[in-house]
Amino acid sequence: MTTADLFTPLRLGSMELPNRVIMAPMTRSRAGEGNVPTPLMADYYGQRASAGLIITEATQVSATAQGYPSTPGIHTDAQTLAWRRIAEEVHAKGGLIAAQLWHVGRISHTEFQPNGALPVAPSAIAAAGESYTSKGLVPFPTPRALETDEIPGLVKAFADAAKRAVFDAGLDGVEIHGANGYLIDQFLRDRSNKRTDRYGGGVENRARFLLEIVDAVTTAVGPGRVGVRLSPTGTFNDMADSDPRALYTHVTEVLNPFGLAFLHVIEGQPGHHMAPPEGAPHLAAELRRIFKGPFIINGGYSKEQAEAAIAAGAADAVSFGEPFIANPDLPERFRRNAALNTPDKASYYGGDARGYTDYPALETADA
Numbered sequence: 379m380t381t382a383d384l385f386t387p388l389r390l391g392s393m394e395l396p397n398r399v400i401m402a403p404m405t406r407s408r409a410g411e412g413n414v415p416t417p418l419m420a421d422y423y424g425q426r427a428s429a430g431l432i433i434t435e436a437t438q439v440s441a442t443a444q445g446y447p448s449t450p451g452i453h454t455d456a457q458t459l460a461w462r463r464i465a466e467e468v469h470a471k472g473g474l475i476a477a478q479l480w481h482v483g484r485i486s487h488t489e490f491q492p493n494g495a496l497p498v499a500p501s502a503i504a505a506a507g508e509s510y511t512s513k514g515l516v517p518f519p520t521p522r523a524l525e526t527d528e529i530p531g532l533v534k535a536f537a538d539a540a541k542r543a544v545f546d547a548g549l550d551g552v553e554i555h556g557a558n559g560y561l562i563d564q565f566l567r568d569r570s571n572k573r574t575d576r577y578g579g580g581v582e583n584r585a586r587f588l589l590e591i592v593d594a595v596t597t598a599v600g601p602g603r604v605g606v607r608l609s610p611t612g613t614f615n616d617m618a619d620s621d622p623r624a625l626y627t628h629v630t631e632v633l634n635p636f637g638l639a640f641l642h643v644i645e646g647q648p649g650h651h652m653a654p655p656e657g658a659p660h661l662a663a664e665l666r667r668i669f670k671g672p673f674i675i676n677g678g679y680s681k682e683q684a685e686a687a688i689a690a691g692a693a694d695a696v697s698f699g700e701p702f703i704a705n706p707d708l709p710e711r712f713r714r715n716a717a718l719n720t721p722d723k724a725s726y727y728g729g730d731a732r733g734y735t736d737y738p739a740l741e742t743a744d745a
């Protein structure tokens with residue numbers, strides 16, 4: 379048996395990837411009125427269809443799920459239809475696309491909430507940091523703690539969004555966003571979860587919200603179309619946990635019986651802004667050993683680091699974020715050892731085609 383590399387095909391549940399260069403989910407804040415995806419977004423994703431799998435930007439599962447301007451949703455018919463156009467574009471170019479399903483929880487502002495209500499969260503604890511409102515940066519408000527009997531409605535919103543993504547819009551799968559300090563992560567970690575009901579306390583209770591969502595989503599669309607993203611030592615959005623090893627080894631163990639398409643773990647390379655902070659454990663290798671399905675790693679990987687990770691069995695695939703912003707044909711550039719375009723950070727969030735769909739692909743002539 380030869381060693382796998384970035385160009386060895388890979389099966390993730392019911393998705394057959396032609397390569398292991400996955401596009402990481404990236405918010406670009408270019409949705410239109412009603413948070414409906416635009417034709418420009420279809421161009422953007424279509425340009426990147428040579429990725430082994432595109433994981434879309436985080437996408438709201440409900441009206442309360444939003445926390446930033448112009449991020450797309452997948453809870454109205456207009457949004458769903460627009461995602462269908464995007465899936466068609468990616469499929470026409472031979473690619474695969476999974477929707478990242480998102481609820482921001484406390485990382486929001488009354489401005490983004492229906493009727494100007496407070497954002498919801500496991501506990502009434504404001505995140506340190508600021509929200510990107512129309513009036514500029516404003517401190518995050520103290521959220522409203524969810525009542526226990528509200529939780530089934532949120533779980534259902536994830537399952538309904540998954541059905542829309544797969545059955546109505548025709549995407550190939552979904553990724554449940556359990557990372558980066560958003561609602562699911564807020565339940566997982568004890569800095570943001572101080573609940574005293576069955577969703578708070580020990581790791582079993584804090585994992586319950588995620589597990590109920592995974593159960594509902596896999597029941598809705600089949601486990602072969604469902605992945606989960608986690609950031610075990612991420613600090614973004616004011617996150618921390620008193621014992622990340624105990625929490626995330628438990629979470630990974632209890633995910634095993636679902637037979638998910640993949641587990642996607644963020645753990646930055648040394649020096650990367652998503653690397654575990656000083657003194658925090660490095661958990662990706664341990665979670666890789668525990669998880670019985672395909673494992674995707676992310677966080678500042680170069681082509682060489684990604685190849686080394688796959689060759690060493692540290693992951694089955696690697697996802698790339700910023701390199702895909704500036705290089706629509708990233709797999710081909712990797713294959714040819716070609717130079718990479720440099721991304722323009724000023725155009726990451728919001729705006730038009732500039733810094734979005736105008737990065738050049740390699741000339742096919744110099745193949």
Ligand SMILES: Cc1cc2nc3c(=O)[nH]c(=O)nc-3n(C[C@H](O)[C@H](O)[C@H](O)COP(=O)(O)O)c2cc1C
Pocket residue numbers: 402403404405406434435436478555557558607644652676677678679697698699700701726727
């Ligand atoms: C502009 C931008 C937007 C991002 N949006 C999301 C997102 O919507 N969901 C998510 O899980 N991660 C998001 N991330 C994190 C990336 O998926 C990825 O974890 C990070 O960029 C590290 O990978 P990289 O070094 O290959 O870029 C975003 C990153 C960037 C640069």
